[in-house]
Amino acid sequence: MELAGKKILLGVSGGIAVYKSCELLRLLQKKGAEVRVCMTDAATEFVAPLTFASLSKCPVYLKNGAVEARPFQHIDFPRWADLYLVVPATANVIGKFACGIADDPVSLCFMSCTCPRVIAPAMNVAMYNSPAVKRNLEILRGFEDTTVLESPAGELACGEVGQGRLMEPAEIVAYLETRDERRETRDNEGESLPLASAAGASSATPSPVLSNAEASGGHPRNAPEPPAFPVAQDMDPTRDPTLPGHGKKVLLTAGRTEEAIDPVRYISNRSSGKTAVALASVFYANGFEVEVIAGPMEAAFPGGVAVSRVQSAREMHDAVMSRLESVDAVVHCAAVADYRPAHAADSKIKDSRSQLTIELVPNPNILRDCIAARKANASSAAGDARRQVIVGFALETDNFKQHAAEKLEKSGADALLLNAPVASDSGFGHNCVRYALVRPHAGIPEMHMGSKVDLAQEIVHFVLNELG
Numbered sequence: 001m002e003l004a005g006k007k008i009l010l011g012v013s014g015g016i017a018v019y020k021s022c023e024l025l026r027l028l029q030k031k032g033a034e035v036r037v038c039m040t041d042a043a044t045e046f047v048a049p050l051t052f053a054s055l056s057k058c059p060v061y062l063k064n065g066a067v068e069a070r071p072f073q074h075i076d077f078p079r080w081a082d083l084y085l086v087v088p089a090t091a092n093v094i095g096k097f098a099c100g101i102a103d104d105p106v107s108l109c110f111m112s113c114t115c116p117r118v119i120a121p122a123m124n125v126a127m128y129n130s131p132a133v134k135r136n137l138e139i140l141r142g143f144e145d146t147t148v149l150e151s152p153a154g155e156l157a158c159g160e161v162g163q164g165r166l167m168e169p170a171e172i173v174a175y176l177e178t179r180d181e182r183r184e185t186r187d188n189e190g191e192s193l194p195l196a197s198a199a200g201a202s203s204a205t206p207s208p209v210l211s212n213a214e215a216s217g218g219h220p221r222n223a224p225e226p227p228a229f230p231v232a233q234d235m236d237p238t239r240d241p242t243l244p245g246h247g248k249k250v251l252l253t254a255g256r257t258e259e260a261i262d263p264v265r266y267i268s269n270r271s272s273g274k275t276a277v278a279l280a281s282v283f284y285a286n287g288f289e290v291e292v293i294a295g296p297m298e299a300a301f302p303g304g305v306a307v308s309r310v311q312s313a314r315e316m317h318d319a320v321m322s323r324l325e326s327v328d329a330v331v332h333c334a335a336v337a338d339y340r341p342a343h344a345a346d347s348k349i350k351d352s353r354s355q356l357t358i359e360l361v362p363n364p365n366i367l368r369d370c371i372a373a374r375k376a377n378a379s380s381a382a383g384d385a386r387r388q389v390i391v392g393f394a395l396e397t398d399n400f401k402q403h404a405a406e407k408l409e410k411s412g413a414d415a416l417l418l419n420a421p422v423a424s425d426s427g428f429g430h431n432c433v434r435y436a437l438v439r440p441h442a443g444i445p446e447m448h449m450g451s452k453v454d455l456a457q458e459i460v461h462f463v464l465n466e467l468g
């Protein structure tokens with residue numbers, strides 16, 4: 001979703017994370033969006049409406065605001081908006097949204113808006129895990145055009161540790177920018193398209209603004225570039241000790257590899273690198289130091305992420321192995337060629353009009369070699385080696401569950417991200433993908449459709465949990 005020129009209504013409810021909505025507002029404005037704000041009474045206890053009014057340069061919609069001046073704010077504001085963002089969403093407003101109660105500006109706007117809605121819950125871990133909140137969030141996920149963002153695990157404002165943090169403002173912006181454009185687009189009559197939430201399956205009808213390639217189900221070569229990471233120059237999440245990834249290092253592999261046939265030809269695949277960019281952004285926003293070994297790819301990495309470029313699978317293998325010991329986690333996201341030509345010709349192979357056979361030999365298996373090296377390091381460190389988390393990717397086109405189970409067992413990875421990148425509505429080059437995070441001894445879950453940022457968040461949560 002292109003944020004420049006978008007009208008965004010920001011609903012603020014009364015949690016400790018209200019101050020982060022101010023930062024979110026500024027980040028959205030930096031991206032060129034126009035933002036207006038509505039607040040619950042409780043939210044005004046945390047940050048004065050004057051702050052939001054000053055930042056947004058517009059009066060805030062409050063329960064006891066100047067009714068004479070704007071009697072229909074509860075309808076005007078949501079109707080004006082292209083997107084309704086509720087950040088933070090308290091347990092209380094989530095309950096109201098789910099049950100159809102509309103007795104404050106934030107829940108009123110939720111009920112009266114016809115644009116897509118994105119909700120970022122934030123609360124104490126016990127509240128987050130309470131049956132009522134779980135049920136209400138599940139109800140909201142089933143609402144048309146409503147997306148519930150993940151609440152990352154980590155240290156909470158109350159001092160407890162667990163799930164319920166507000167997603168970082170920079171991550172929310174990154175999510176919005178990588179959201180499938182089709183979710184945002186209303187048709188000519190002004191009706192919302194029947195689109196699924198991030199966690200649900202997409203049943204999107206093609207919108208009039210789809211490119212020809214997408215509308216025909218073809219490979220979207222012209223899909224928009226993922227955004228540069230929206231962290232302001234003077235903000236460096238790795239320096240923030242309150243972030244859960246603070247002091248931790250992650251190594252990512254990214255993009256595809258190219259295996260030379262001769263000086264001008266190679267064997268490769270269609271990976272765009274978008275998933276790796278989402279992963280790098282979310283790890284970075286969570287305070288991790290992020291290093292990437294990237295093969296060729298179209299997508300650009302955010303500033304703050306260290307990128308080393310390689311071309312072939314063997315180069316990627318050597319680069320990863322040389323950095324392995326210094327990192328807390330490795331996520332193998334690159335689409336590495338399993339095979340390479342046994343011999344790359346020194347000069348261009350001439351067209352002789354006769355059949356040509358290219359002998360292929362297997363490339364090193366980077367995932368398995370990492371796991372073997374981890375084992376070796378752990379035994380040589382006589383038991384006091386720190387935990388290193390290794391996540392692989394299983395890109396499959398058929399027999400998904402069986403292949404993922406076999407790969408997980410053979411590799412010995414801590415988890416595998418099973419993904420099906422060749423569907424016409426998701427995968428290579430798209431911002432959405434069909435995926436499941438597969439863990440040992442936990443059965444193989446059904447794959448679901450989500451944005452690549454959703455996928456990245458799931459992996460980051462997993463890595464944080466594993467690192468303890």
Ligand SMILES: Cc1cc2nc3c(=O)[nH]c(=O)nc-3n(C[C@H](O)[C@H](O)[C@H](O)COP(=O)(O)O)c2cc1C
Nearest residue numbers: 013014015016017040042043090091092093122123
């Ligand atoms: C210091 C403090 C922090 C709070 N933080 C949260 C929070 O992060 N999330 C939440 O759901 N409720 C939180 N609450 C409780 C809400 O403020 C309370 O449920 C309130 O009624 C919510 O109103 P609203 O949903 O209309 O904004 C907090 C309360 C206090 C006193």
